[in-house]
Amino acid sequence: MKHTSGKFISLEGMDGAGKSTHIPSIILQLQQRGVEVVSTREPGGTALGEKLREILLHEPMHPETEAMLMFSARREHIAQVIQPALARGAYVLTDRFSDATYAYQCGAKGVAAEKIMQLEQWVQMGLQPDLTLLFDVPPEVSLQRLSTARAPDKFEREGLAFFEQLRSSYLQRAAQFPQRFRVIDANQPLEKVKVLVADIIATI
Ligand code: TYD
Secondary structure: OOOOOOOEEEEEEEOOOOOOHHHHHHHHHHOOOOOOOOEEOOOOOOOHHHHHHHHHHHHOOHHHHHHHHHHHHHHHOOOOOHHHHOOOOOEEEOOOOOOOOOHHHHOOOOOHHHHHHHHHHHHHHHOOOEEEEEEEOHHHHHHHHOOOOOOOEEEEEEEHHHHHHHHHHHHHHHHHHOOOOEEOOOOHHHHHHHHHHHHHHHOO
């Protein structure tokens, strides 16, 4: 499944890395070019996907069940939102995509990479982001930020070892796919991170 006209951008990073904070300014920056921007998220992005999100974020379940539900939501998301938007030439900005499944369900929760790869091939049929911004912070910073934020979901209640796994899985993905990943040092003042993000978005 290839797209020719639009651009597909994903934002990744562990909880507390601050990725979501940058969404409004990225949307604005892209809109200033006169292109249509579709901003969405995973798990979620469709009515069914948002229902699955509620279950995924709050119900305990086997990590493989979690991986399969993530990809079920993703299948719907691609069919209903992402693919049609890219086909009409829009820029799609998604808060997380399948790199999150590799980091969370595979890296941190131990689902075999081979199984995730099979689901990925089935569901995405070659569709990958053109650009992935990875917001990288040390796990301690993430945990510190989360401790002062709103009530945590089940992923946000995990401990330091989980977050260390997440970070190294994400960095591994970035090293594996350097052509689409940009790693952003998000452990600095917000204004500095904003400038880094804007510079990268300007290149796509
Ligand atoms: P998140 O994107 O951090 O949203 P919010 O900022 O509202 O908390 O929450 C989504 C959670 O889902 C996050 O903890 C990571 C997890 N997740 C996975 O474990 N696997 C996936 O494939 C995706 C897309 C998300």
